[in-house]
Amino acid sequence: MKQVSIIGTGNVAFHLSQAILKLDQWNLHQVFGRKKSATERLKKDLSSKRIQTIHHLNDLEEVDIVLCCISDDAIQEVVPKLKLQTTLIAHTSGATALQNTAVNNAVFYPLQSFSKLKVLDYQNIPFCLEADSDKNLKLIKDLAGSISTKVYKINSNQRLQLHLAAVFVNNFTNYMVKIGEDLCQQNDIDSAILQPLISETFEKLKQMPAFEAQTGPAKRQDHQSISAHFNLLKNTNYQSLYHNISQHILNDYGKKL
Structure with missing residues (x-):
């Protein structure tokens, strides 16, 4: 069994730990956290007594792969x-290039938005991989393929562009929904009324390109x-x-405000 x-x-870290704990051929050996309270809370959330929690980097033992689920600066x-x-040593960042500071380096980037309380289907999460050798790529691909059916070899430049695209389709989209909720609440409207529209927006995008799915005042030039x-x-x-x-939409569809 690989470690x-x-x-x-x-x-x-929580979601990847949870995904690995479901695997037969991989074992989650150690979890490192600077704060003991955070590390112990993670172990409790994972409901696993077999994980060894550590708080000093020098206590990390040699295993097959260490996943660095930390910020880009870290x-x-x-x-x-x-x-x-x-x-x-594999980091999970979309915006950080493949490192060369360890003996063996890789990237293990899951293209997904992670919230601890949201249950995810790990088999459908795209994993974008890069490594400093064919041997290391094969190893990191083995782990990714054990978790998901969607595994891609993506270089650092492609991954940065993909991360930018993900910010637009996920982070910015979520902020647009937040604005919509704010506008409803400020006018004594239950923001739940937006849910069917939100659901239809994303269901439609499963069936057609976003360019064809666009509707609204700017698309129809309703000044x-x-x-x-x-x-x-x-x-x-x-x-x-x-x-x-609105101006960007009008520009894409041939008009200006």
């Missing part, structure tokens, strides 16, 4: 400090509605955002 250890105690700080000689919305947003931080997004 994996994890550095980190956040949402990515990757630059932590990875050079690791003294492991045979272990493959009267755009003007009314613009006036409603007067003296808010959202007015310029509304204008800029």
